[in-house]
Amino acid sequence: MVITDTIEGIVDNTVRYHYDRSADVLYLRLLEHEETETYADPNDEGDLVLLASRTDEPVGLTVISWWKRAGKGDQPDSITEFERLIEPWAQRVVK
């Protein structure tokens, strides 16, 4: 039996995403800040904004219960569909 636990990719050569399917957590990080030390600041929606430790600049976002909140029904079994659903969340990091 095959279990796909993680889906990863890059959006617009700007944001890396890492989706933990088991825990339903979507991790987003600006590519230019992949090695930046961060701390998290929980926002009003319950997600964790990643801030650079030295500058407090936002560099990422950890979305809690992403599919439970953003999706409908079973998780998509199409990569294309998955990419389409990820993209607006990646844009939140870029802004």
Next chain:
Amino acid sequence: MADKDLIDPLGRTIRFSDAAWYGHAVQQHPEVRQHRQLAEEAITTPKQICVSPADPDVRMYYGKGPNPRLMMLVVADVIGGYLKTAHFVRRTRGVIEWSSPTP
């Protein structure tokens, strides 16, 4: 380290799995890599437990951090009984469900 079942102050069991810790939380938030014990203690002896605004099944466990400026935040699903993620934070957020008794 092996998977562990941790009990929070309200008697709920949270499975702290190697897969969730090393495979996802540490990989994406490498700052917490050396602080697994703090993460486990955030569940068993937290300073505060808050209900996550994101999901009513999820709790945010705030525990002692590696220095006075930081707290360890562990996010867990208390209905499914599993770790979702963890990171360091400088402040708490969310509706308080439980606070450690003041001495």
